[in-house]
Amino acid sequence: MNDFLMMNPVEKYLRQDRMPHIWCPGCGIGTSLNCFIRALDESELNPDKVCVVSGIGCTGRVAGYVNLDSYHTTHGRAIPFATGLKLANPELKVVVFSGDGDLIAIGGNHFIHAAQKNMDITVICVNNFNYAMTGGQYGPTTPVSALTSTAPYGGYQMPFNLPKLAESAGAVYVARWTTYHVRQMKKSFQEALAKKGFSFVEVISQCPTLYGRRNKFRDGLAHMEWFKENSVVKDHPATSEISLGFRTYTLVGKFLDIERPTFLDAMNEQHSHIREHHK
Amino acid sequence: MKPEQDYVLTGTHFFKGNDAVCEGAITAGCRFVAGYPITPSTGIIERIALRFPFVGGAFIQMEDELSSSIAITGAVWAGSKAMTVTSGPGFSLMMENIGFAAMTETPCVFVNVQRGGPSTGLPTLPGQGDMMQARWGSHGDYAIIALSPDSPQECYNLIIQAFNFSEQFRVPVMFMMDECVAHMSERVVIPPAEEIDIFPRRYTTQSPETFELFRPGPDLVPDMVKAGDGYHVHITGLTHDEKGYPEITPECQAELIPRLINKIRFNEKKIRIVQRDIPENAEVVVVSYGITSRIVTRAVDMARAEGINAGVLRLIVVWPFPEEVIRDLAGSTKAFVVAEMNYGQVSLEVERCAAGKARVSNVPHAGGTVHEPEQILFAIHEAMR
Amino acid sequence: MKNETKKKVSQKSRGEVYITRERCKGCGICIKFCPSGVLAFSEDFNSKGFHTPIAVKPEDCTGCNLCSLYCPDFAIFAVRGKKSK
Numbered sequence: 001m002n003d004f005l006m007m008n009p010v011e012k013y014l015r016q017d018r019m020p021h022i023w024c025p026g027c028g029i030g031t032s033l034n035c036f037i038r039a040l041d042e043s044e045l046n047p048d049k050v051c052v053v054s055g056i057g058c059t060g061r062v063a064g065y066v067n068l069d070s071y072h073t074t075h076g077r078a079i080p081f082a083t084g085l086k087l088a089n090p091e092l093k094v095v096v097f098s099g100d101g102d103l104i105a106i107g108g109n110h111f112i113h114a115a116q117k118n119m120d121i122t123v124i125c126v127n128n129f130n131y132a133m134t135g136g137q138y139g140p141t142t143p144v145s146a147l148t149s150t151a152p153y154g155g156y157q158m159p160f161n162l163p164k165l166a167e168s169a170g171a172v173y174v175a176r177w178t179t180y181h182v183r184q185m186k187k188s189f190q191e192a193l194a195k196k197g198f199s200f201v202e203v204i205s206q207c208p209t210l211y212g213r214r215n216k217f218r219d220g221l222a223h224m225e226w227f228k229e230n231s232v233v234k235d236h237p238a239t240s241e242i243s244l245g246f247r248t249y250t251l252v253g254k255f256l257d258i259e260r261p262t263f264l265d266a267m268n269e270q271h272s273h274i275r276e277h278h279k
Numbered sequence: 280m281k282p283e284q285d286y287v288l289t290g291t292h293f294f295k296g297n298d299a300v301c302e303g304a305i306t307a308g309c310r311f312v313a314g315y316p317i318t319p320s321t322g323i324i325e326r327i328a329l330r331f332p333f334v335g336g337a338f339i340q341m342e343d344e345l346s347s348s349i350a351i352t353g354a355v356w357a358g359s360k361a362m363t364v365t366s367g368p369g370f371s372l373m374m375e376n377i378g379f380a381a382m383t384e385t386p387c388v389f390v391n392v393q394r395g396g397p398s399t400g401l402p403t404l405p406g407q408g409d410m411m412q413a414r415w416g417s418h419g420d421y422a423i424i425a426l427s428p429d430s431p432q433e434c435y436n437l438i439i440q441a442f443n444f445s446e447q448f449r450v451p452v453m454f455m456m457d458e459c460v461a462h463m464s465e466r467v468v469i470p471p472a473e474e475i476d477i478f479p480r481r482y483t484t485q486s487p488e489t490f491e492l493f494r495p496g497p498d499l500v501p502d503m504v505k506a507g508d509g510y511h512v513h514i515t516g517l518t519h520d521e522k523g524y525p526e527i528t529p530e531c532q533a534e535l536i537p538r539l540i541n542k543i544r545f546n547e548k549k550i551r552i553v554q555r556d557i558p559e560n561a562e563v564v565v566v567s568y569g570i571t572s573r574i575v576t577r578a579v580d581m582a583r584a585e586g587i588n589a590g591v592l593r594l595i596v597v598w599p600f601p602e603e604v605i606r607d608l609a610g611s612t613k614a615f616v617v618a619e620m621n622y623g624q625v626s627l628e629v630e631r632c633a634a635g636k637a638r639v640s641n642v643p644h645a646g647g648t649v650h651e652p653e654q655i656l657f658a659i660h661e662a663m664r
Numbered sequence: 665m666k667n668e669t670k671k672k673v674s675q676k677s678r679g680e681v682y683i684t685r686e687r688c689k690g691c692g693i694c695i696k697f698c699p700s701g702v703l704a705f706s707e708d709f710n711s712k713g714f715h716t717p718i719a720v721k722p723e724d725c726t727g728c729n730l731c732s733l734y735c736p737d738f739a740i741f742a743v744r745g746k747k748s749k
Binding site: 092 | 347
């Protein structure tokens, strides 16, 4: 390994023996991970107590590259695994890092239930609008009329609006950025990590090899330039106003930041009350 | 090591099987349960919900069995002993994550209170039709341990054994009850804590620099860690090397999968628990497990009263299957009769191991109620002809 | 694996950029989004066949580290502060 590499504070968070990673040239997952690591490094958190849990898919490979306690679980089940980790040891800081298909399709039920319980975990969803790992099939966030391998004539299903879904299920922190908005993304990650309760950050990402290539984005850089030109930052709009269309503007920003008791708060309060009164 | 004394309800109780499972799990050190209500297992999580605030455990009713079955693996990796409970339809949903637990060598316990199947079947009535599923239910090659209690007392004793096996072999263990044993109330004697042995989690003593999470010891089983201790482990359901890193190659597969199977198969003698009442020169041996074994006892008494030299072999650990026991017996006895509340599952194993040296017949039963002793006696007569 | 550093330092620069050429996949994002125009594609390529960035105007590097934040491959980062040679 070259001598200057470890001057980068990010490097100690990477499994050096597994680099370089498998993501395509220009893929946004690497950028999201980069921002996340920087957010972690600049936080007060002890890396030994941080766990990263991911599911299956391109974004799901994040767990394999972070030099933390990391768990690459079954498809859609990262959130319940994270729930088990957190409830068994509340001192752990548990982060779920997974993709749109994994978290919202097969994992959708667990997503809404963990939000409803206000489980104290941070969920980062890299949304590249398709199932990339398996070749670019459509998923729950694919915009109408987009081309994917299983909708070769264009998709016709209304996609989910993830911030709205998270908010209505009960999340306490909701934000959305694109991979162009690296500084804001890092800041949101910092806030989400510090936040108690179910915090959700959606990262809109390019997928140069599949979704991007099929939908007229020349390469990863071109897609990011498109994010730059077509993103609108709004301060606390209603989540119902921020649906994503196909090749239309993308509303980004922090949409929700509220307080309410977490599952553990409520459970512990009840348990101590019961123990008091049933001596 | 010994259980935490404060939480062991030493004394004589009148417990349902479901209650006994809850108490045995607490004795064994289980402090995390994730479950989903399903008849006839629900009584277990209801009692867990009552008891856990007083033993410092965390219980969560998840949104389904899919999440329950993986939440327990998360809890194990955070340092808890964990269990989930279900019945047939939920067991089917849990299969992918049982495979994940086997592949990542996560010690945990899955309780299946069997009911009539398949599909929604007979929710409130007994069955034993999930026995092959317990062994083979998830895709791919792997091995598990499965136990079958025949009474509430055994529910208490054997759930502790199940947790012990899971820790000793870093493997998910299937606890195969049935509706009868779950709902019947019987005398359960809980001994003092110091008379009970708990197998502690085999945490490594190596430092994070040298430790490899999937490098096995001489018994083919690797040591464990927990999150937060600085080991920065990685676990994945993908085929992986000794560090736990994915390696998608036939060579890695050839290293990992045989070990997952052999750590159970080669240690079968240490795991084997059977109960034998087999006189010398027994002409027929009746094989059974769980609730059916109690009817078998009656049937064999009836047979012996008629002068038939019949023996009883009760399987307490059903998987790994005690092949050697059957092979030995096949040399001396003329026939095996396998009585189980299904249309022939464990009987296939008996037949395989008897290898033609003794006749094997079964007493099929579609489930919903236990056998009549006369049915088994009839089968004994048929086997003698 | 060969890793080269390409850095030129002058008394005026406030930042220094380091490039791990063998990790680079030639996506061009850092080059495009560097606010000071420090980077450009190299003529030659790394062992995987990608043209990597090189600092063509290192004296303009402010050490803002945007390149590092953007890079999907952890192949570039900057360090702030004057460096004397």
